[in-house]
Amino acid sequence: xxxxxxxxxxxxxxxxxxxxxxxxxxxxxxxxxxxxxxxxxxxxxxxxxxxxxxxxxxxxxxxxxxxxxxxxxxxxxxxxxxxxxxxxxxxxxxxxxxxxxxxxxxxxxxxxxxxxxxxxxxxxxxxxxxxxxxxxxxxxxxxxxxxxxxxxxxxxxxxxxxxxxxxxxxxxxxxxxxxxxxxxxxxxxxxxxxxxxxxxxxxxxxxxxxxxxxxxxxxxxxxxxxxxxxxxxxxxxxxxxxxxxxxxxxxxxxxxxxxxxxxxxxxxxxxxxxxxxxxxxxxxxxxxxxxxxxxxxxxxxxxxxxxxxxxxxxxxxxxxxxxxxxxxxxxxxxxxxxxxxxxx
Amino acid sequence: xxxxxxxxxxxxxxxxxxxxxxxxxxxxxxxxxxxxxxxxxxxxxxxxxxxxxxxxxxxxxxxxxxxxxxxxxxxxxxxxxxxxxxxxxxxxxxxxxxxxxxxxxxxxxxxxxxxxxxxxxxxxxxxxxxxxxxxxxxxxxxxxxxxxxxxxxxxxxxxxxxxxxxxxxxxxxxxxxxxxxxxxxxxxxxxxxxxxxxxxxxxxxxxxxxxxxxxxxxxxxxxxxxxxxxxxxxxxxxxxxxxxxxxxxxxxxxxxxxxxxxxxxxxxxxxxxxxxxxxxxxxxxxxxxxxxxxxxxxxxxxxxxxxxxxxxxxxxxxxxxxxxxxxxxxxxxxxxxxxxxxxxxxxxxxxxxxxxxxxxxxxxxxxxxxxxxxxxxxxxxxxxxxxxxxxxxxxxxxxxxxxxxxxxxxxxxxxxxxxxxxxxxxxxxxxxxxxxxxxxxxxxxxxxxxxxxxxxxxxxxxxxxxxxxxxxxxxxxxxxxxxxxxxxxxxxxxxxxxxxxxxxxxxxxxxxxxxxxxxxxxxxxxxxxxxxxxxxxxxxxxxxxxxxxxxxxxxxxxxxxxxxxxxxxxxxxxxxxxxxxxxxxxxxxxxxxxxxxxxxxxxxxxxxxxxxxxxxxxxxxxxxxxxxxxxxx
Numbered sequence: 001x002x003x004x005x006x007x008x009x010x011x012x013x014x015x016x017x018x019x020x021x022x023x024x025x026x027x028x029x030x031x032x033x034x035x036x037x038x039x040x041x042x043x044x045x046x047x048x049x050x051x052x053x054x055x056x057x058x059x060x061x062x063x064x065x066x067x068x069x070x071x072x073x074x075x076x077x078x079x080x081x082x083x084x085x086x087x088x089x090x091x092x093x094x095x096x097x098x099x100x101x102x103x104x105x106x107x108x109x110x111x112x113x114x115x116x117x118x119x120x121x122x123x124x125x126x127x128x129x130x131x132x133x134x135x136x137x138x139x140x141x142x143x144x145x146x147x148x149x150x151x152x153x154x155x156x157x158x159x160x161x162x163x164x165x166x167x168x169x170x171x172x173x174x175x176x177x178x179x180x181x182x183x184x185x186x187x188x189x190x191x192x193x194x195x196x197x198x199x200x201x202x203x204x205x206x207x208x209x210x211x212x213x214x215x216x217x218x219x220x221x222x223x224x225x226x227x228x229x230x231x232x233x234x235x236x237x238x239x240x241x242x243x244x245x246x247x248x249x250x251x252x253x254x255x256x257x258x259x260x261x262x263x264x265x266x267x268x269x270x271x272x273x274x275x276x277x278x279x280x281x282x283x284x285x286x287x288x289x290x291x292x293x294x295x296x297x298x299x300x301x302x303x304x305x306x307x308x309x310x311x312x313x314x315x316x317x318x319x320x321x322x323x324x325x326x327x328x329x330x331x332x333x334x335x336x337x338x339x340x341x342x343x344x
Numbered sequence: 345x346x347x348x349x350x351x352x353x354x355x356x357x358x359x360x361x362x363x364x365x366x367x368x369x370x371x372x373x374x375x376x377x378x379x380x381x382x383x384x385x386x387x388x389x390x391x392x393x394x395x396x397x398x399x400x401x402x403x404x405x406x407x408x409x410x411x412x413x414x415x416x417x418x419x420x421x422x423x424x425x426x427x428x429x430x431x432x433x434x435x436x437x438x439x440x441x442x443x444x445x446x447x448x449x450x451x452x453x454x455x456x457x458x459x460x461x462x463x464x465x466x467x468x469x470x471x472x473x474x475x476x477x478x479x480x481x482x483x484x485x486x487x488x489x490x491x492x493x494x495x496x497x498x499x500x501x502x503x504x505x506x507x508x509x510x511x512x513x514x515x516x517x518x519x520x521x522x523x524x525x526x527x528x529x530x531x532x533x534x535x536x537x538x539x540x541x542x543x544x545x546x547x548x549x550x551x552x553x554x555x556x557x558x559x560x561x562x563x564x565x566x567x568x569x570x571x572x573x574x575x576x577x578x579x580x581x582x583x584x585x586x587x588x589x590x591x592x593x594x595x596x597x598x599x600x601x602x603x604x605x606x607x608x609x610x611x612x613x614x615x616x617x618x619x620x621x622x623x624x625x626x627x628x629x630x631x632x633x634x635x636x637x638x639x640x641x642x643x644x645x646x647x648x649x650x651x652x653x654x655x656x657x658x659x660x661x662x663x664x665x666x667x668x669x670x671x672x673x674x675x676x677x678x679x680x681x682x683x684x685x686x687x688x689x690x691x692x693x694x695x696x697x698x699x700x701x702x703x704x705x706x707x708x709x710x711x712x713x714x715x716x717x718x719x720x721x722x723x724x725x726x727x728x729x730x731x732x733x734x735x736x737x738x739x740x741x742x743x744x745x746x747x748x749x750x751x752x753x754x755x756x757x758x759x760x761x762x763x764x765x766x767x768x769x770x771x772x773x774x775x776x777x778x779x780x781x782x783x784x785x786x787x788x789x790x791x792x793x794x795x796x797x798x799x800x801x802x803x804x805x806x807x808x809x810x811x812x813x814x815x816x817x818x819x820x821x822x823x824x825x826x827x828x829x830x831x832x833x834x835x836x837x838x839x840x841x842x843x844x845x846x847x848x849x850x851x852x853x854x855x856x857x858x859x860x861x862x863x864x865x866x867x868x869x870x871x872x873x874x875x876x877x878x879x880x881x882x883x884x885x886x887x888x889x890x891x892x893x894x895x896x897x898x899x900x901x902x903x904x905x906x907x908x909x910x911x912x913x914x915x916x917x918x919x920x921x922x923x924x925x926x927x928x929x930x931x932x933x934x935x936x937x938x939x940x941x942x943x944x945x946x947x948x949x950x951x952x953x954x955x956x957x958x959x960x961x962x963x964x965x966x967x968x969x970x971x972x973x974x975x976x977x
Contacts, residue, residue: 087652
């Protein structure tokens, strides 16, 4: 890729450098605004550069995200962002590749690409904005809407069981799986920083409020009078407790599942959070504590393990082939196998 | 099999042939493709021109002995240049009754049949649908029949190997294809050294297997030499091919090499994303073994991911290619529309097979032309290039890359199952004489910033290509996507006049491609033809053979073959209008004919056959004669 100019000056970048000149057109009050502001502020802090950053998205409200970033961006087609990001990440190891998707885009029409990008451990960061609704098409239930959701397409209530995005990512053995909340800027920044620094695929579910079609879906985790009772903040190496005074604790049952117990009764049975466990079983059990977040729900990093990264392995194979067989020689390739000469 | 006869030193008759067609047929597990491949290599070394036609079932192992399980390989070789794998075989090797049942009808009257008589058991005859034994009931009276115990001869030849415990009886039997190959090699005076060397290399880890196969091969040759049953053997002299170094190449191999050449000649890394599908998978296999060229191959989770990854790679500045067959292309359609909208260079290969739906996975057809031209939502024009012969797949791939890179557009490259698996001699090109693809594009850089602004849809005035601004370039940060773009800025635009303008620009870009195409070549040696045969894709060989045959019989017939299906050459309309009669044979129900009729209003005579097999030259010659002159002489 000769001839490309990559500026390496240490000039201090700011949010402005990561903001495009396009007018943001989400509905007033949409949770996407908060996520956008957090990402635009965080990237310069991480040392990212606009010219080396690419946001790839699919279709949906969240997928308009790239237009507002002052970076390279690709607003692709429904569900396919992880596929585009894969081709880009394989061929351009010098770039930071982000995928922005939603619950419909990433879990319904694009579910296949999501799980395969995760199991391959592509070096991309996937942000899944989960608002439990189809917003852009004006209010149909989504694959994360609670069972019984009465929406435009389900006047008698939805009859299909929702997906739990974190469970799904863990099932695909994603190497980095986390959850955060649109308006909790500090928590979201911490989670995104960890995702950025992770080698390989990172998956972050962000609970995002759609104030037009599904307002208050995450009230249990966001309302000032409820959130302290319901947010289970996962911290590496810390016992998992929650409640205004840490009065609830997570303990493991004999069958590996987890449950909530009063902290004072739990004693030393309180689970100590360890996202680096190679087996995703414990992280999965944590993910099953809540489905649609109407009660106590873990947020933070569920899993962060170090595994070989697909695009690095692929490039290693290219290097190994050159080392073993020498640089490709076109004339030698074309003339390989049985050849014969015809003379005039 | 026109011939001259001369006496052989060993009281055999050596017959000089101008050309011959040999067909190997047997069970899927009998190694017929392998025997055919080796016979092809020997024939190439003997200096003949050749064309091959492998034909195999979609099932990996259909039930043994049944008609469904028959696999065949046909080779046509000649001392002149030839264009097809031949119509009727002169020699049929039938390894079992099912192979005889399926292929006898194709054999020319008086042709030679070599039967593996060991396989003609009651049960096998029943499985093949024979009520009586064709060896005894008169079925074979029109042919010269050689009943040879290929299985028992093989076992006898390998007796010592079995005694030494190097292989068991079942393993030994598997070498019967080599015994058959040895016999046919003797019949046609083919050198077997190449096959010996190939067996030694293939079984280098198991020398006892190499030795067994070589023993069987030589036993077959010696059987021909010593058995009086074979009175004739044949010789086909070297063909007068243009000077140069040659090799045999199949269409899929040539297409893969063309992509590698495009990468080398453009200086761009090749990214190949694909999902396995017959008959395109060989391209993935070929390219995945060429990592030393810096080629990244990605076996995606599905067809959509394959094309999606290619779009991502193209956005990043790689030469992106995906390949599939009709069903897979259908799945890629939406993403191909995205590639049209984002105006990124890439190649989408369709190795066509029989359709619709799953259709005939291992057979050939040309019925995806309309899919290539129109199979997307909206006005989504893209260039379509078709290869005409196995070796031509190399040049067609380079041409597809040239158009993609010059005009920043996805290009569809059409091959088909016949081209993919057939082989022909290919004169190796001189690398330096291949098109220079590095000069047809450049990556955008700071020069492209005007007044502090970068316009990702500001077009080159000549080609209408937009800048290829790859991530990593400071100052050119921009966003692309599937929503309509504002002319110049590339911003989202829903403005009515802009959409009309952009739609017309996307079409105009196709016209600019046509402006730069070379004049259409019309083959008319007499200069007096008033009948024109038009073709595209893999009908090239049969059409060339048929028109040559007609000319030899005094018919003045012209011929042209279309490489660029979109945009069509600008001079084509006038060419078509200048003939009394225009005939267009296609392995579909008249797709190009429909298109050309609409465009030129010429009353084109369409000839269509959709059997999963290429046209036979004889059938085509008769049809052209009838359509062109109203009668067949």
